[in-house]
Amino acid sequence: MASMQVVLLLIGPTGSGKTRFVRRLPGLKEQVTEPDNGDVYGPRTSKCQVYTCETGGTTFKVIDTPGLRDDASANLPVLREIAATLERNWLNKSNPWVTGALYFHRITDRRITGAGKLGLDIFKAMVGEGFYSRIACVTTMWDTIKPEKREPFMKLSNELSNELVNFGGGDGLVFDLKGHKGEIETVLNYFVARSRNRRWLEFEREIGQLGSGGYRRTVAGKEVVRKAKIGLCVIL
Numbered sequence: 475m476a477s478m479q480v481v482l483l484l485i486g487p488t489g490s491g492k493t494r495f496v497r498r499l500p501g502l503k504e505q506v507t508e509p510d511n512g513d514v515y516g517p518r519t520s521k522c523q524v525y526t527c528e529t530g531g532t533t534f535k536v537i538d539t540p541g542l543r544d545d546a547s548a549n550l551p552v553l554r555e556i557a558a559t560l561e562r563n564w565l566n567k568s569n570p571w572v573t574g575a576l577y578f579h580r581i582t583d584r585r586i587t588g589a590g591k592l593g594l595d596i597f598k599a600m601v602g603e604g605f606y607s608r609i610a611c612v613t614t615m616w617d618t619i620k621p622e623k624r625e626p627f628m629k630l631s632n633e634l635s636n637e638l639v640n641f642g643g644g645d646g647l648v649f650d651l652k653g654h655k656g657e658i659e660t661v662l663n664y665f666v667a668r669s670r671n672r673r674w675l676e677f678e679r680e681i682g683q684l685g686s687g688g689y690r691r692t693v694a695g696k697e698v699v700r701k702a703k704i705g706l707c708v709i710l
Contacts, residue, residue, distance in 0.1 A: 480669045481535040486578030487593045488541025491614030499527040522559035542593040546701035557686035570672040574608040574665040581613040599694040602676025616652040
Protein backbone atom coordinates (compact mmCIF):
# COMPACT_ATOMS: atom_id res chain seq x y z
CA MET A 475 0.00 0.00 0.00
CA ALA A 476 1.42 3.40 -1.02
CA SER A 477 2.14 5.81 1.79
CA MET A 478 0.36 9.15 2.10
CA GLN A 479 2.22 12.07 0.51
CA VAL A 480 2.44 15.54 1.99
CA VAL A 481 4.09 18.39 0.06
CA LEU A 482 5.37 21.39 2.04
CA LEU A 483 6.59 24.71 0.64
CA LEU A 484 9.18 26.58 2.76
CA ILE A 485 9.24 30.37 2.41
CA GLY A 486 11.19 33.00 4.32
CA PRO A 487 13.93 35.64 4.26
CA THR A 488 17.54 34.76 3.51
CA GLY A 489 19.18 33.10 6.51
CA SER A 490 15.92 32.32 8.32
CA GLY A 491 16.74 28.63 8.78
CA LYS A 492 14.80 26.86 6.00
CA THR A 493 17.74 24.71 4.91
CA ARG A 494 18.64 23.91 8.51
CA PHE A 495 15.05 22.71 8.97
CA VAL A 496 15.57 20.40 5.97
CA ARG A 497 18.79 19.03 7.48
CA ARG A 498 16.83 18.01 10.59
CA LEU A 499 14.07 16.15 8.71
CA PRO A 500 13.66 12.56 9.97
CA GLY A 501 14.31 9.86 7.39
CA LEU A 502 15.75 12.33 4.85
CA LYS A 503 16.43 10.50 1.56
CA GLU A 504 18.76 12.99 -0.12
CA GLN A 505 21.87 14.83 0.91
CA VAL A 506 21.40 18.56 1.32
CA THR A 507 23.25 19.88 -1.71
CA GLU A 508 23.80 23.51 -0.75
CA PRO A 509 27.34 24.22 0.53
CA ASP A 510 27.92 24.66 4.23
CA ASN A 511 29.62 28.03 4.76
CA GLY A 512 30.16 27.48 8.49
CA ASP A 513 27.13 29.52 9.56
CA VAL A 514 24.18 27.20 10.29
CA TYR A 515 21.75 30.05 9.65
CA GLY A 516 23.70 31.71 6.82
CA PRO A 517 22.29 32.05 3.28
CA ARG A 518 22.81 28.89 1.22
CA THR A 519 19.93 28.16 -1.12
CA SER A 520 20.20 29.65 -4.61
CA LYS A 521 17.82 27.23 -6.38
CA CYS A 522 14.70 25.42 -5.24
CA GLN A 523 15.46 21.93 -3.98
CA VAL A 524 12.83 19.23 -3.44
CA TYR A 525 13.71 16.82 -0.63
CA THR A 526 11.99 13.60 0.43
CA CYS A 527 11.66 12.16 3.91
CA GLU A 528 9.55 9.40 5.40
CA THR A 529 8.22 9.19 8.93
CA GLY A 530 5.18 7.61 10.56
CA GLY A 531 4.04 5.97 7.32
CA THR A 532 3.91 9.32 5.48
CA THR A 533 6.14 10.49 2.64
CA PHE A 534 6.96 14.18 2.74
CA LYS A 535 8.16 16.27 -0.19
CA VAL A 536 9.74 19.45 1.18
CA ILE A 537 10.49 22.34 -1.19
CA ASP A 538 13.38 24.47 0.05
CA THR A 539 13.37 27.85 -1.68
CA PRO A 540 15.85 30.74 -2.10
CA GLY A 541 15.58 33.35 0.62
CA LEU A 542 13.53 36.50 0.15
CA ARG A 543 15.40 39.84 0.28
CA ASP A 544 14.56 43.29 1.61
CA ASP A 545 15.04 44.62 -1.94
CA ALA A 546 11.63 43.90 -3.46
CA SER A 547 12.88 43.65 -7.04
CA ALA A 548 15.40 40.95 -6.00
CA ASN A 549 12.46 38.70 -5.14
CA LEU A 550 11.16 38.40 -8.71
CA PRO A 551 13.82 35.77 -9.58
CA VAL A 552 12.79 33.87 -6.43
CA LEU A 553 9.16 33.77 -7.59
CA ARG A 554 10.30 32.71 -11.06
CA GLU A 555 12.32 29.85 -9.56
CA ILE A 556 9.43 28.67 -7.37
CA ALA A 557 7.04 28.85 -10.34
CA ALA A 558 9.39 26.75 -12.49
CA THR A 559 9.79 24.19 -9.69
CA LEU A 560 6.04 23.84 -9.24
CA GLU A 561 5.53 23.44 -12.99
CA ARG A 562 8.36 20.91 -13.28
CA ASN A 563 7.28 18.67 -10.37
CA TRP A 564 3.51 19.00 -10.45
CA LEU A 565 2.34 16.06 -12.52
CA ASN A 566 -1.46 16.24 -12.20
CA LYS A 567 -2.49 19.83 -12.76
CA SER A 568 -6.18 19.09 -12.22
CA ASN A 569 -5.50 18.65 -8.48
CA PRO A 570 -3.43 20.65 -5.98
CA TRP A 571 0.07 19.34 -5.26
CA VAL A 572 1.18 21.51 -2.34
CA THR A 573 -0.36 20.42 0.98
CA GLY A 574 0.91 23.20 3.22
CA ALA A 575 3.24 26.19 3.46
CA LEU A 576 5.58 27.33 6.23
CA TYR A 577 6.90 30.85 6.72
CA PHE A 578 10.29 31.08 8.50
CA HIS A 579 11.43 34.01 10.64
CA ARG A 580 14.48 34.55 12.87
CA ILE A 581 13.35 35.14 16.45
CA THR A 582 16.45 37.31 16.98
CA ASP A 583 15.04 39.93 14.58
CA ARG A 584 12.70 40.88 17.45
CA ARG A 585 10.30 42.74 15.13
CA ILE A 586 8.67 42.10 11.75
CA THR A 587 10.49 44.66 9.62
CA GLY A 588 12.59 44.81 6.45
CA ALA A 589 12.93 41.47 4.67
CA GLY A 590 10.72 39.85 7.33
CA LYS A 591 7.77 42.18 6.70
CA LEU A 592 8.22 42.11 2.93
CA GLY A 593 8.59 38.34 2.99
CA LEU A 594 5.44 37.89 5.05
CA ASP A 595 3.48 40.08 2.63
CA ILE A 596 4.74 37.99 -0.31
CA PHE A 597 3.91 34.79 1.58
CA LYS A 598 0.34 35.96 2.17
CA ALA A 599 -0.03 36.81 -1.51
CA MET A 600 1.33 33.41 -2.52
CA VAL A 601 -0.91 31.28 -0.31
CA GLY A 602 -4.21 33.16 -0.60
CA GLU A 603 -6.97 33.22 2.03
CA GLY A 604 -8.49 29.96 0.81
CA PHE A 605 -5.30 28.16 1.81
CA TYR A 606 -5.09 29.70 5.25
CA SER A 607 -5.84 26.53 7.20
CA ARG A 608 -2.77 24.95 5.55
CA ILE A 609 -0.14 27.47 6.71
CA ALA A 610 1.95 28.08 9.82
CA CYS A 611 4.98 30.12 10.88
CA VAL A 612 8.28 28.75 12.15
CA THR A 613 10.59 30.82 14.35
CA THR A 614 14.27 29.88 14.41
CA MET A 615 17.56 30.80 16.13
CA TRP A 616 16.17 30.10 19.60
CA ASP A 617 19.31 28.03 20.18
CA THR A 618 21.40 31.22 20.02
CA ILE A 619 19.55 32.65 23.04
CA LYS A 620 20.12 31.40 26.60
CA PRO A 621 16.92 29.77 27.97
CA GLU A 622 16.69 32.24 30.85
CA LYS A 623 16.72 35.16 28.38
CA ARG A 624 14.08 33.88 25.93
CA GLU A 625 10.96 35.36 27.54
CA PRO A 626 11.18 38.82 25.86
CA PHE A 627 11.49 37.17 22.46
CA MET A 628 8.08 35.53 22.81
CA LYS A 629 6.58 38.90 21.87
CA LEU A 630 7.68 38.36 18.25
CA SER A 631 6.21 34.86 18.22
CA ASN A 632 2.89 36.31 19.38
CA GLU A 633 3.15 39.10 16.79
CA LEU A 634 3.57 36.53 14.01
CA SER A 635 0.57 34.63 15.32
CA ASN A 636 -1.52 37.81 15.27
CA GLU A 637 -0.38 38.51 11.69
CA LEU A 638 -1.73 35.12 10.62
CA VAL A 639 -4.98 35.55 12.54
CA ASN A 640 -5.56 38.98 11.01
CA PHE A 641 -4.84 37.55 7.58
CA GLY A 642 -7.08 34.50 7.69
CA GLY A 643 -9.05 34.54 10.91
CA GLY A 644 -7.73 31.15 12.12
CA ASP A 645 -5.50 29.92 14.92
CA GLY A 646 -2.32 31.65 13.77
CA LEU A 647 -0.13 28.67 14.60
CA VAL A 648 3.56 29.39 15.21
CA PHE A 649 6.15 26.67 15.81
CA ASP A 650 9.06 27.89 17.94
CA LEU A 651 12.02 25.62 17.09
CA LYS A 652 14.16 25.53 20.23
CA GLY A 653 16.17 22.40 19.49
CA HIS A 654 13.89 20.01 21.38
CA LYS A 655 13.67 16.35 20.39
CA GLY A 656 10.67 15.59 18.19
CA GLU A 657 9.82 19.22 17.35
CA ILE A 658 10.38 18.71 13.61
CA GLU A 659 8.04 15.71 13.66
CA THR A 660 5.44 17.90 15.40
CA VAL A 661 5.58 20.37 12.50
CA LEU A 662 5.29 17.59 9.92
CA ASN A 663 2.41 15.86 11.70
CA TYR A 664 0.42 19.09 11.77
CA PHE A 665 0.08 18.86 7.99
CA VAL A 666 -0.74 15.14 7.79
CA ALA A 667 -4.37 15.75 8.78
CA ARG A 668 -4.51 18.47 6.13
CA SER A 669 -3.34 16.24 3.29
CA ARG A 670 -6.91 15.13 2.56
CA ASN A 671 -9.47 17.43 0.94
CA ARG A 672 -6.68 19.56 -0.48
CA ARG A 673 -7.09 23.21 -1.29
CA TRP A 674 -5.32 25.33 -3.85
CA LEU A 675 -2.28 27.34 -2.91
CA GLU A 676 -3.07 30.53 -4.82
CA PHE A 677 0.33 30.76 -6.50
CA GLU A 678 0.12 27.11 -7.58
CA ARG A 679 -3.36 27.60 -9.03
CA GLU A 680 -2.23 30.69 -10.96
CA ILE A 681 0.89 29.00 -12.35
CA GLY A 682 -1.33 26.12 -13.49
CA GLN A 683 -3.32 28.62 -15.55
CA LEU A 684 -0.54 30.99 -16.66
CA GLY A 685 2.48 28.70 -16.85
CA SER A 686 5.71 29.46 -14.98
CA GLY A 687 6.44 32.34 -17.37
CA GLY A 688 3.39 34.15 -16.04
CA TYR A 689 4.74 34.51 -12.50
CA ARG A 690 4.72 38.33 -12.72
CA ARG A 691 0.96 38.24 -13.36
CA THR A 692 0.20 36.26 -10.21
CA VAL A 693 -1.05 38.00 -7.06
CA ALA A 694 2.39 37.54 -5.49
CA GLY A 695 4.17 38.78 -8.63
CA LYS A 696 2.03 41.91 -8.75
CA GLU A 697 2.71 42.50 -5.03
CA VAL A 698 6.48 42.30 -5.58
CA VAL A 699 6.34 44.63 -8.59
CA ARG A 700 4.18 47.10 -6.65
CA LYS A 701 6.60 47.17 -3.71
CA ALA A 702 9.60 47.44 -6.05
CA LYS A 703 8.04 50.56 -7.61
CA ILE A 704 7.40 52.05 -4.17
CA GLY A 705 11.04 51.39 -3.23
CA LEU A 706 12.24 53.06 -6.45
CA CYS A 707 10.10 56.13 -5.75
CA VAL A 708 11.61 56.39 -2.25
CA ILE A 709 15.14 56.21 -3.71
CA LEU A 710 14.36 58.83 -6.34
